[in-house]
Amino acid sequence: MKAISPRFAFFLMRFTRWVKKIPLARRLASTIIIEALARTTKPRPRAFSMACDYTTWQGLTNRRYTGRHLPPAIGPDAPARPPEEQVLELFRRVGEGKRDPDTSVLFVFFAQWFTDSFLRTDWFDKRKNTSNHEIDFCQIYGLSEEKAKLLRKGKNAESKGGLLASQIINDEEFPPFLFTRLDDGSITVAPEFVGLHSPEILNVVFGDVSDEAKLNVFAAGLEHGNNVIGNVLYNTLFLREHNRIAKLLAAEYPAWDDDRLFETARNIMVVLLLKLVIEEYIVHIGPYDAALDVVPFIAEGKSWNKSNWISIEFALLYRWHQLVPNQIIANGKTLEPREFRNNNKLVISEGVGPLIDLLSRAPSGKVALHNTPTFLVDSIEKRTIALMRSANLASYNDYREAFSLPRKSSFEELTSDKAVQAELKSLYGTIDKLEWYVGIFAEDYPDFLMMGPLLSIMVSYDAFTQAFTNPLLARNVYNEETFSKVGMKVFEETKSLSDIVARNAGENIRANFSLPKD
């Protein structure tokens, strides 16, 4: 099954820093590391899903049902299931909480913006999802071809040029507004965006939002595209980049129609995102800021090169609520939660560039138990624990085994924090009865990781086997015909998020997932 152990892969990553500048060595190191981590557990198809506790045709083929790595644990080997309220208390942050020494809030918002695009638990049936299971930039293009049409520059526009619809506010380009005020004063979805989100979803997401706030909501591909300033920032930034690229294409290929310009720009954009995710975002998560390349075709002929299918474990383990600080503090400013949530006015008044600069300097929380901010504990964390419970997951140690790690033999081996040891002992008795969702956040980890080894490996496995199986990276697809010469040049010119920010939000603005060292 596994080529080399995941821990050896981590060990190897330590040395890649020295070969970062040598393209061939960097490529080779990336290939070994990706392959090792993509083989830490069994390849898809998985025998089980949330459809059913045994193997069924629907469970094997209908990706609306969320997948699962391990079968449900319902027998005597199942972990203990202490009351949910007591488990919740393991997550509640104490006081100011712990800070991650190296991570900016810009990273935290990227993680949320990025993963919310494919970790999409169905609002109305928790066994299901509404995910496309791909990194497809649905944040700005919507979940389907029909929805993409609504978000593109309108049919009546004089020159569409493959552009996304946008508006100018304070000399800056933003998405258009989702809602409009009718003559009778009531607020409703603007006619051009009817069908973008279902009435049920609109009700869930915007039911409590004031009329005034609604008028500042931007049209976005996803329903929660406005719920934190991070989502608005990234959606706006990448909308600008899409339109920039579409204009480059239009200048180079005057014969292309609106559709071809749009579709080719989208192809380019998806690969740009894959590059940012692998080469900057995953590198930040991984040990030693190791070198990682988007290696085209790396999945060809590999046992793990199977269509992606989001697992319930991936959907749960990515809820890094602990990274969210109590307040965003940088550049002499302090943003309270109510200011960084549902607050498009702030983005409009501050401007995209200055806000990216601020978030790049604001410290985030640290992945650990007892570190989820209070305003998330009693809402999102509580729902997460309920979802986790309904999935009847196997134990922490069973997942360690399934992901090629040795089982832990005691709580002392799990964490050096004596208070946590005592808490877990009282809740679970023995380490073999520990719940996975608690264990992954309780694990000690060395300085060079930003979360425990099991969590790191499970993230890598699901991320790599999703990202590198993207159809645009396949041998038959990744070529100049798909992206055009213009696209290939954009890939060369884009090494980091800062490059995209510089082009679209201020030449001197740097976007950083790591805090400034000074």
Added chain:
Amino acid sequence: MKAISPRFAFFLMRFTRWVKKIPLARRLASTIIIEALARTTKPRPRAFSMACDYTTWQGLTNRRYTGRHLPPAIGPDAPARPPEEQVLELFRRVGEGKRDPDTSVLFVFFAQWFTDSFLRTDWFDKRKNTSNHEIDFCQIYGLSEEKAKLLRKGKNAESKGGLLASQIINDEEFPPFLFTRLDDGSITVAPEFVGLHSPEILNVVFGDVSDEAKLNVFAAGLEHGNNVIGNVLYNTLFLREHNRIAKLLAAEYPAWDDDRLFETARNIMVVLLLKLVIEEYIVHIGPYDAALDVVPFIAEGKSWNKSNWISIEFALLYRWHQLVPNQIIANGKTLEPREFRNNNKLVISEGVGPLIDLLSRAPSGKVALHNTPTFLVDSIEKRTIALMRSANLASYNDYREAFSLPRKSSFEELTSDKAVQAELKSLYGTIDKLEWYVGIFAEDYPDFLMMGPLLSIMVSYDAFTQAFTNPLLARNVYNEETFSKVGMKVFEETKSLSDIVARNAGENIRANFSLPKD
């Protein structure tokens, strides 16, 4: 790309007859042959689909758009496109037409029944399909979980036991009737089957059917489940086998509920079908009736182990209308087309077993130009040619090259039939301008094949990369946990279609794809 040439695979198949009885040698030979044929062209994902003439995200990910092996040919290298009426005349059968020396009509009906389950061009948008892209037995289970529920034994039944709904007529088990007569005398879909087919589809399929005939229509998974006696025979036979297996499971596992019995029976049924398709049906198509096994896990780690996606070429090349005889003649009976189409009464009165016996002895037509029966030429063949044209396919020679065969240099090399040579020359000029859909049926082929080499190879490629990537054959799924002990025993006990017929339609009835030798 390719391990060994497809022609060498065919050559090898000649010798497998001698090792058929030696399980290990048979398994090895199967593995080599399958692997060779699954590598004759580039693996999925394909860069192009019917969505668009260039590469788009929808075209790469939305399987509602039918795939395509080669990009559209619209430049100077495109094949000639003589008027469709003239191309149609190349297909019209002359007189009694040619007979295949070895093939029974039972085979022909199997081919139709089997392939209509996944070659499902959208009735209303020819670029699209309504296929599940899998061998999933949707003929008896319907196209979705919701539709399967309609076809299962009803909610109010006392003991459901995982059974499909059925009725007894003349002491034989048949599916229930789809339509019912209301008190006012009008005919309508029975309440329990509302939602099985959309009103638009019902209108297309049953718009012209008389009220009396409607009352004999059986509920089936697919809309065309009643349009030839073959579909009705196979649906009825396999419904009986499903119910037989469900009862075996119920006896062995009394604690299982209706759902678990149904789902496990379905898992078993799908693998039974895969076995019949590979080990009997494909073997009949292939050279020398070579040995071929359903080798579990054969796709693991192979470059071609990608989710299936029906291509337009597969949907077109499988229209073996030439196999249909003008009349079905055997056992001293003659069935005219109007008798073997839309005639459930015949199936009910003759009985499933006797009809299978008759069809096993009735000779089929032969795959060749000028051999499509007249009653299909002006309807289905005409629509096929129009569909083929709308797809802007590459030339015959380009497809030969794409599927690892040498290009042909002249019409003389294509066929020894001088009249056909002359016709093709006058329509196409040179062999490089020959259309693919004409070329595949014009190719000469040796006695040991039942169609031309390019057609044989393209069928094998699409069939193998579809069948062997079935999720039930994957390493993590193909095990006793998925099928139960009962299921594993059923696999052992089922070597051929005749075994299933013997269990469900008469102990002494043999089902044969080959005509009796005497």
